[in-house]
Amino acid sequence: MANIDPTPMREFAISVVRQLRAAGYQALWAGGCVRDQLLGQRPKDYDVATSALPDEVRKLFGHKRTLAIGAAFGVITVLGPREAGQLDVATFRTDATYSDGRHPDAITFSTPEHDAQRRDFTINGLFFDPIEERVIDYVGGEADLAARVVRAIRDPAERIEEDKLRMLRAVRFAARLGFSIEAQTLAAIEQRADQLQVVSAERIAAEMEKILVHNSRAQGLALLRQARLLPEVLPELAEVTDFTLLARELSLLEQPSFAMAIAALLRHTAAARSPLTAAALADQIAARWRLSNHVAEGISLALRQLPQLQIATELPWPQLQRMLVQPRIGELLGLLAAVERGAGERSPQTDYCRAKLALPAEQLNPPPLLTGSDLKRAGLSPGPMFREILEQVRDQQLLGQLHTLGDAIEYAEKLAAPG
Template identity: 40%
Template sequence: MARPADKATATWVVRQLREAGFQALFAGGCVRDMLLGIRCNDYDIATDAVPDQVRALFGRVLLVGAKFGVTMVLHRGRKVEVTTFRSDLSYSDGRRPDGVRFSTPEEDARRRDFTINGMFYDPLDGRVIDFVGGRDDLRRRVLRTIGRADERFAEDYLRMLRAVRFSVRFGLRMDGGTARAVRRHAASIARISGERVFDELSKMITHPAAGRALELLAELGLARHVLPELFDPPELWARAADCAGKLARRGDLPLTLGAMMLELDARAISRRLRAWGASNDLRDAICWLAVRREGWRTAADARLCEFKRLQAGEHFRRLRTIWAIVERRETGGLTQARRIARRAGQIAPETINPPPLLTGEDLKRQIGLSEGKRLGRVLAELRDRQLDEEISTPREALELARRLVQGAD
């Protein structure tokens, strides 16, 4: 699997294109990040070479979106996206242009979303090419669309979420006209596929400034269309945003999303995560956390076998973190969180989820039990007693099983 382009690889691609007589420049986010002094993890190139010309020039090229002028050059284990300067035609689906016309660097810049993403950079002479005022906006710490905000958002309504994410990530003030356009079109975010919305939301809530991002989503009217379940009643959103803000620095998506959705029931969580195209593993994790949201009240005093089953869960550490936030919010203290931590620390790791002392086959062979509910009840009781540390050997388990069967008879 090829890795994203580094600066050296991208510069090599630019040089090859230029030596072949084409224009070629770094484009978009990598230019923004360089001007901000942020480490760039990927570099994109814009050129006047069309895909067939790019393929003829380089040995290994993937035509990932040739009709939109997009190719991927592979070089020494790296992949570099190379896109032909273009102007986009109409956007009838609110996501992709119906067609493109290959054009000039200036026209290419003016089709992009925000001024901070519309700049070019010549790595061979160290020159920034800015047709849209992106450099000035970065200096002024402003996020602004290129051209009319209503048009830019109508081309792809996901840009409204990107506006929030970029504003918060880079500490920018959203331009008044841009913000007003978001409010006008907020309901249209529901027209965007759940997968794309979830991708943007995931990036937001795992960023250290997630709390501010969620506040801005609500201020601009986007939140109730992205997660309508958290507006019934309306105060759910404020609590969800508060939880997410406390946890975002951990960069842990299941934890932060689990805290946000904690007050929803499992069916509502499953419906929303399916609509977003989230993985089954993530859906199961969030539901597991939500079902146990009130457990902080009783966990420290729960039967040992029940506590160990919680401890054995893959997401127990996340659950304890969420419990602590909820307890502090409801009581102002962390009494139960400390008791739970002490109890968890006193349990030997090898006793949390040890192999069963006996199996169903053992019971069928040694005491003549047959398949059915009776066998299941005996196995369950043996397991509880083992986790309670009342029995610790197969012999003790077998004696207990005989007593259970005789008692039932």
């Protein structure tokens, strides 16, 4: 959606409503796009709710322009022009019970009012008529937007029993919007926090990523603690005593990746103080949330290398250089800067590393003088020593002690000599 022009996207959403209305169906914008618009924010996407049944939506817009992936829940995706993207058209419905704590066991197509009543929070239960430009509010969502509260529709306990992930969603919406969670809704979450474990690891991870990479991540962390959800998602933080410092560092991260945000939290645990246990800690989180290898490796890298970067000015240049030339150094320095600023420092280690990164390429990362092929051509037999020899030759090159291939081979031969 990032490459979609909001004006064509909005015009397409209006045209879908017009086409449904012209065919004799009710049609309204629904959910988050209405909320964002009323808050003066540009909607990221649009959803349309309608009285048309899924098959009727497909017939109206054509099978080539529609996808029926969500048809079992009354949702048809309508494809717009390239510059407008796509949107979901959902038939007004009422949900049956949620036996699995995630999906309704059955749905019944119904009316706009019943459709609004089955949604999660009042601020997400609003409709908007883009033709007449008026809000349709069956659940008190406008008042809650004005009061800046996240409130469950009808009985909070029922809404959470239907889908336990709504507990994390309440935190995310409240943090991102700068809202509070309404008292009864918060109480219902606190009482059922331990039931979050029935939600799939992937859904929890996806929600946590949305909380932790957003600018409101510190508020999200505070709300997770307040709602008693933090021990359920990150029990590793139970031993942390200085949450003020942790939250400050988290807030000082600038556009962090998911991996760096998690590392910022985990670095305060005792396990992260040892390179060996830090790697195990990263593996533990990655396994529990079923994180991608890229994210898992980023967490492990940050926990292992952050302590070294915190003493960058004291490190031998070859050791620091290897960290500075790795692909994720930008992320790591962002984390380092947050840690230094969180402690009230002027980021001396970050500044030092960034000054080194500004060196000309031939100084920062000159091509290696020696390769394994060069060692073979010099008559050295391949073996376990090759890697150690190459690393030591590279160290001397970076320190300015070796300048030519001949120098490098001569030094390697001395290293390989018996005794």
